[in-house]
Amino acid sequence: MSEYLVWSEEYATGVEMIDGDHQTLFMMVNTLHDALVRDGATDQLPHLFERLSDYVNGHFGREEALMRQCGYPLLDEHSEKHHQLEKTLRKMVVEFSTDPTAFPADDLMDFLKNWLTSHVLKSDMHYVPFVNGQKALRT
Ligand SMILES: [Fe+2]
Numbered sequence: 664m665s666e667y668l669v670w671s672e673e674y675a676t677g678v679e680m681i682d683g684d685h686q687t688l689f690m691m692v693n694t695l696h697d698a699l700v701r702d703g704a705t706d707q708l709p710h711l712f713e714r715l716s717d718y719v720n721g722h723f724g725r726e727e728a729l730m731r732q733c734g735y736p737l738l739d740e741h742s743e744k745h746h747q748l749e750k751t752l753r754k755m756v757v758e759f760s761t762d763p764t765a766f767p768a769d770d771l772m773d774f775l776k777n778w779l780t781s782h783v784l785k786s787d788m789h790y791v792p793f794v795n796g797q798k799a800l801r802t
Contacts, residue, residue: 667696684722699768712756733793
């Protein structure tokens with residue numbers, strides 16, 4: 664397994680369910696990176712793309728339910744970011760299946776890495792005080 668996307672404490676929200684999901688996502692991105700960039704194992708890729716898309720959808724659903732539960736005021740903006748990523752992933756899956764040889768693998772991996780890390784550090788960290796019921800401290 665490559666260490667393309669390395670988990671560290673800076674990504675920890677302290678919300679157990681979310682951190683578990685994020686760690687799984689990091690792992691899945693590493694698996695995709697191995698297949699797409701390192702091994703060129705194209706026969707596995709449609710399956711890996713699908714698995715990642717499914718997991719991302721499930722994770723976003725869990726996260727949005729949590730934000731709703733704690734009355735997070737920026738839920739709509741946050742959900743919109745999720746929808747954008749889901750859209751991009753769907754587009755990539757289509758692009759890949761249309762012409763795997765022309766697929767911009769490095770660009771996709773860079774995009775996923777940057778999106779995930781900055782999303783966790785900025786957007787996800789922002790709802791943590793609300794989950795913990797400390798919204799008065801941070802707003
Ligand atoms: Fe999120």
